[in-house]
Amino acid sequence: MQKHISKNMADALMAWFGHHRRTMPWRGSDDPYHIWVSEMMLQQTQVATVENYYPKWIARFPDVFSLAAADLEDVLKIWEGLGYYTRARNFHKGAKYIAEHAKDRKSPFPDNYEEWLKVPGVGPYTAAAVSSIAFGYPAAVVDGNVKRVMARLFCLDEDIATQKYHKMLFEIMNRGFHGHHPGWVNQAWMELGSLQCTPRPDCSRCPLNGDCCAYKAGKTQRYPVKAEKKKIPVRCGAAFVVLHKNRMLMVRRHAEGFLGGLWEFPGYTLKSDRPDPLAFAEFIREHRLVNVRPLGRSVRHTYSHFHQRIDLFSAELEVPWESNAWAEARRIGLDELGSVPCSRLTIKIAGILDEKYPHGSPEREENN
DNA sequence: AATACGGGGTG
DNA sequence: CACCCAGTATT
Structure with missing residues (x-):
């Protein structure tokens, strides 16, 4: 041939x-x-x-x-x-x-x-x-x-x-x-x-x-002939739903890299497939979260190169973000802070939010 | 040559 | 679940 x-x-x-x-x-x-x-x-x-x-x-x-x-x-x-x-x-x-x-x-x-x-x-x-x-x-x-x-x-x-x-x-x-x-x-x-x-x-x-x-x-x-695909790892983490006066705290990711510039719940993802109590405590302390309570559920999502499992918690900020939000954001190490109106618990995976789009645009919602 | 990088459709 | 999709940039 x-x-x-x-x-x-x-x-x-x-x-x-x-x-x-x-x-x-x-x-x-x-x-x-x-x-x-x-x-x-x-x-x-x-x-x-x-x-x-x-x-x-x-x-x-x-x-x-x-x-x-x-x-x-x-x-x-x-x-x-x-x-x-x-x-x-x-x-x-x-x-x-x-x-x-x-x-x-x-x-x-x-x-x-x-x-x-x-x-x-x-x-x-x-x-x-x-x-x-x-x-x-x-x-x-x-x-x-x-x-x-x-x-x-x-x-x-x-x-x-x-x-x-x-x-x-x-x-x-x-x-x-x-x-x-x-x-x-x-x-x-x-x-x-x-x-x-x-x-x-x-x-x-x-x-x-x-x-x-x-x-x-x-x-x-x-056909086609292709090499065996590698299995992708599992990464677990936590996200915090911080409500204040019918609004919900969102954090903006850094402009470069993974999901760059998109908004998400404050939280973290570990390069590990099991929860890490120390990382959990560290995050809460660094970001001055108080009244942290487990919501008793988690969100799973698969990206191109890892599976993700995020445990959900409710919490409050020690210092409300509405006062001096920007200065506070820098002080506690977050890139930017924002908030979206919230009348019920809405899980927002990712979205862009700023002054031009005060309501954001949830990519994916799970109501509960 | 390998790896990072999303999300949805399909069986 | 696994596999695939009108790939590109970076390391």
């Missing part, structure tokens, strides 16, 4: 795509900014999820200049709940980069893969996606879908996580456009992976099953 996408395969793929492709809010737009927005959101994120965020984003930031001019706060607010928040920060940087270089070219946007690769937040996938879809530039998208499809189509035994595998696919696909519009071919491969060549596929309905090495050899489930 030669690793080559024949013209017949490309034609069959495009015929299938013409019939089965989904409608998406950004699909069919010729505005590079629209394509760029969708691709930033689609990184490691499913189409169905992005469909809920894309319209809000376009309404708030209709073009690259409005995004470049916006405050990061407002950018994060729209992104809230999408995850991988460095994407939003990098997108903001990328918009500033484009706006600055806009005068160097006719369109504000570059029209090729190499130039897009220089934009903050834009890697090999996004550079190929935007340049091919918006400008017809012949660069192949090598995403999770494509890796799976090609592994089966050509019985590729290389681990799909390696650079070697990625490079091999980029070469194979860049020679496989066969006169079709590169942007549509790219989308067609991804759509095939998303709708047909799924982790557990029904190969009888596949337009390429006659060309598929894995299918013909009856080895579909052997």
